[in-house]
Amino acid sequence: MIEKTNISLYELLFSLSHVIDMVDTNLNSHHEQVAYISFRLAQELSLEEHQKKDLILSAALHDIGAFSMKRRLETLTFETNNGFEHAEAGAYLVSTFDSFANLVPIIRYHHLEWNYGRGNKFKGEAVPLASHLLHLADRVAILINKRENILSQRNSIVKIIKDYSENMLHPNLVKVFEKLSYKDDFWFSVINTDIIRKDLKKIFKNWGLELNLADLLDLSKFYSRIIDFRSNFTATHSKGVAVTAREIANLLGWSQTKAIKLEIAGYLHDLGKLAVPAEILEKPGKLTADEMNIIKSHTFYTYHALDSIEGLGEIKEWAAFHHERLDGTGYPFKHDEKRLSVGSRVLSVADIFTALTEDRPYRAGMDKDKTLLILDSMAKENAIDGNIVAKVMENYDLIDNIRELGQNNIKKDYNLLR
Numbered sequence: 001m002i003e004k005t006n007i008s009l010y011e012l013l014f015s016l017s018h019v020i021d022m023v024d025t026n027l028n029s030h031h032e033q034v035a036y037i038s039f040r041l042a043q044e045l046s047l048e049e050h051q052k053k054d055l056i057l058s059a060a061l062h063d064i065g066a067f068s069m070k071r072r073l074e075t076l077t078f079e080t081n082n083g084f085e086h087a088e089a090g091a092y093l094v095s096t097f098d099s100f101a102n103l104v105p106i107i108r109y110h111h112l113e114w115n116y117g118r119g120n121k122f123k124g125e126a127v128p129l130a131s132h133l134l135h136l137a138d139r140v141a142i143l144i145n146k147r148e149n150i151l152s153q154r155n156s157i158v159k160i161i162k163d164y165s166e167n168m169l170h171p172n173l174v175k176v177f178e179k180l181s182y183k184d185d186f187w188f189s190v191i192n193t194d195i196i197r198k199d200l201k202k203i204f205k206n207w208g209l210e211l212n213l214a215d216l217l218d219l220s221k222f223y224s225r226i227i228d229f230r231s232n233f234t235a236t237h238s239k240g241v242a243v244t245a246r247e248i249a250n251l252l253g254w255s256q257t258k259a260i261k262l263e264i265a266g267y268l269h270d271l272g273k274l275a276v277p278a279e280i281l282e283k284p285g286k287l288t289a290d291e292m293n294i295i296k297s298h299t300f301y302t303y304h305a306l307d308s309i310e311g312l313g314e315i316k317e318w319a320a321f322h323h324e325r326l327d328g329t330g331y332p333f334k335h336d337e338k339r340l341s342v343g344s345r346v347l348s349v350a351d352i353f354t355a356l357t358e359d360r361p362y363r364a365g366m367d368k369d370k371t372l373l374i375l376d377s378m379a380k381e382n383a384i385d386g387n388i389v390a391k392v393m394e395n396y397d398l399i400d401n402i403r404e405l406g407q408n409n410i411k412k413d414y415n416l417l418r
Helices: 009-021 030-045 049-061 069-074 083-095 098-108 129-143 150-163 171-180 184-190 193-206 213-228 237-251 256-268 271-275 289-296 298-307 313-320 342-357 368-380 386-394 396-417
Strands: none
Touching: 009 030, 009 049, 009 193, 009 213, 009 271, 009 298, 030 049, 030 129, 030 171, 030 184, 030 193, 049 098, 049 129, 049 193, 083 098, 083 213, 083 396, 098 129, 098 213, 129 150, 129 171, 150 171, 150 184, 184 193, 213 237, 213 256, 213 271, 213 396, 237 256, 237 342, 237 386, 237 396, 256 313, 256 342, 271 298, 289 298, 298 313, 313 342, 342 368, 342 386, 342 396, 368 386, 368 396, 386 396
């Protein structure tokens, strides 16, 4: 029997965008700001509720395909020449989650300039009006200087936007923005993160956008692609950790609900790596001390990204504590065996098992004997739980086959994206 779980989609979506935006301070709350501007424009246009919903969801995810810091910072350039690459990647990622099917064309064309086929079609495919709305909202957001008085910027921002009407930007939508720009409350709100979050949270609640446990599992699989596909080195890692953790939970006799939650934690355990520049994740040589310290921050960000989401208490701890050790020498919280639950211990073993056995571009996965030798050694050092290691030893072939099958399946998606 699966317990009923209701999780706020708003909190989950923007926990993801918060971590993505941590890559550079100039990106702080960018996705939320674009979502808010998009909503205010949609209100001016009197769009129907389902159109508003698809637009706001697209705004919350619009830059997920910009994997590297270089690509993210390029999105802050008003006349970017590389928008199609990350827009197409984002559209592909969104297409892997059935509930977001309507968002695919919106994200794919959110950098399409109006003067390409007058914006209605591109290469024979219809371009949604929402794409042009999102493009406009995105461009307005990057023109805002957080260090200057917002009303003092209004005229210059409006002028720049109007200068690109009929060229980059949809002329009718520019007129809608010009009308909106007369409202002082719009400008005061758009630079106030607390107001943006309050208003967006209310909007999502009115739409009834909540997830049950099955929805949450599907969304966490979607998240794992965003997390892992940033690097060829770890493109299938979270999938391996998730299915390994769930199988160990099954072998331990856990309930179906609890095993699913642990699988979700596996998909989300490296969520904080979205705050780590892809250039570090992809570095072929040895990391410097500074780079290693940045890597070590990822579990901290995983914890805090999930901490504000009501109903994810266990999942948050299982996901975020996977680099803690029973002897208290792990990171980032230095928790010891008194603080580490069985779920956290299982996920730690699943993470290490997957890292040892999976193939990486620079080496093949380790064989059974070597993997078990390392796990046993770590258990004897009181780094990981010996009872869980023993369960892995007893069922090695079963667990490894499940891990390999899961990773091979997700590798197909990664190769399509590449």
